[in-house]
Amino acid sequence: MSSPQHTILAVDDEPHMRRLLEISLRQAGYKALSAGNGREALELVQQQQIDLVVSDLHMPGMSGLQLLEALRKQFERLPFIMVTAQGEIKTAVEAMKLGASDYILRPFELETLEIAIQKALAINRIQLENSFFKESRQPTVTGLIGDSAPMQSLKQMIQQVAPERATVFIVGETGTGKELVAKALHDASPRKTELFVAVNCAAIPADILESELFGHEKGAFTGAVKERVGKFELANGGTLFLDEITEMPIQLQSKLLRVLQENVVEKLGGNRQIALDVRVVAATNRDPMQAVKEGKLREDLYYRLNVIQLQVPPLRERGEDVGLLAAYFLAKRHGQLSESARLCLHQYRWPGNVRELENILERAAILAGSQTIQPQHLPADIAQSPGLGPASSTANLDTSATPVENDLSIPRATEAIERRLILKALEACQGNKTKAAKQLEISERSLWNKLNQYGLR
Known part of the structure; x- marks a missing residue:
């Protein structure tokens, strides 16, 4: 896949030089625009x-330096190359201090x-990426781990649809690794x-x-206070x-639908259309x-997104992968399971x-220290007799959540419940x-805090 074609603006008050720049840019594979002065360029x-x-x-009216200053006030990341004569090195250096990306001396070769x-x-691309990675709080991607039949089927589906541009809708329970599937x-x-x-x-x-999007x-x-590059443009x-x-507001979903249909985006407060090539x-x-019926998801947006649907299996349906996943998570802490x-x-x-x-194994490794992880290092609702677990009725919560022998911790039992x-x-x-x-019977904020606490988000 080729990268999106870049649009380059050539600014020169001499028609012959402007035309020469346009032709040179097109020959180099760029989309070329031209302006005869700084005002027109702005x-x-x-x-x-x-x-x-x-x-x-x-240039008359507005010099290249003045154009650069004006652009930096509105578009601080827009790359800018100054064309100068041999005797104007000091001015070229001044341009670099004002934020020019580079300068070239006239006359110059196309190369x-x-x-x-x-x-x-x-x-510019590196700066955008660095800015994104500094802001990003996403966890490090570790890939898809698992050899169970559901995971084999999912991996095969990913291989089939990966080369296409079509939108993909990933559906799965909380904690199944939907972002890892998207990254894969x-x-x-x-x-x-x-x-x-x-x-x-x-x-968010x-x-x-x-604004983020x-x-x-x-x-x-x-x-x-300054221009912000949206995630669509960044991607x-x-x-x-x-x-x-x-969870996206319904009114914002309509704007998202339009972006997906037209493959262009406009920044808030702007009227420039940015062409997109984003999957x-x-x-x-x-x-x-069900989300469509409840009014949480626009029906037209759902069908636009659901060109290809990937179902991520819950962990209970891929039990043979638990050992592989546990080994992977504990390897980072040099931990071992009994x-x-x-x-x-x-x-x-x-x-x-x-x-x-992952959350439970991290906790168990901390409690076990340098020792092998034993059942007493696990939460009470896991370290219990077979057949109980979260499928048990609420009536049995007080007994099924009882800590195992040698673990009389009230806080851990409370956490389990x-x-x-x-x-x-x-x-x-x-x-x-x-x-x-x-x-x-708790506030939504308290629920989010507890989801974070127990690693259930």
Whole structure:
């Protein structure tokens, strides 16, 4: 897959030189636009997506330096190459201090211009990626672990759909590893050399999510002190993963639908259309059709996203993978499981899936220290007799959650009961946190805190 074609604006008051730049840029494979002066250039940049500006230094009305200063106030990351004469090195250095990406001396060869453009675009891309990684709080991707039949089927499906551009809808319970599936899809695709950008629609406040996705211009709203690159633009050429899509405000879903249909995006407060080549992968822990019926997901958006659906199996349906996953998680801590502890893990139903397993093993490794993990290092509702676990009725919670022998910890027993009640409430409410909090008679904020505490988010 080729990278999206870059649009480059050539600014020069001499028609012959401007025409020469346009022809040179097109020959180099770029989309070329031109402007005869700085004012015209500013208008073009404000009206449409420009990836780089090549400008002459001396122009009537607004010089190349003045154009650079004006652009930096609105588009601080826009790459800018200054064209100067041999005796103007000091001015060229001043341009670099003002934020120019590079300068080239007139007269120049086409190859010199191409090298300067490639360098400026590459540096800009690296800066965008660094900015993203600094902001990103996504966990390190470890890949898909498991040899069970459901996982083999999922991996085969990923291999089949990875080369395509079609949108993918990933459905699975909380903690099954939907983001890892999306990353595996990206890594198996022709887009693997471009960015994989993940957005958790449930974790970002509704009034900020639109700006996060689409970006904003400086001054677009109170507090917008500088231009922001949205996640769609950042993922251009790569993959954008929209987790918990059913938690996105319904009014924002309509704008998302339009972006998916037209493959263009406009920043908040701007009127420039940015062409997109992004593969969108969405995910939810709900039943998508039930979410449509409840008004949580637009029906037209659902069908637009659900071109290909991937079902991620819950851990209870891939029991033979528990040992592989446990070995992987404990290897990071040099921990070991006793046979009795291993048996406890295999008999548990894992309502919190892989994320719960990782969280519990991390806790067990801390409690065991340098010793082998024993059943008493596991939560009380796991280190118990076979056949109980989260499928037990609430009437048996007081007895089934009793700590095993030699573990008389009231806090650990309390945690076990809390975890089980939370999981039962979420299951009864089909993952709806607001309804689950009401059933549990706690605030929604308290529920989110406990989900974080127990590694169930």
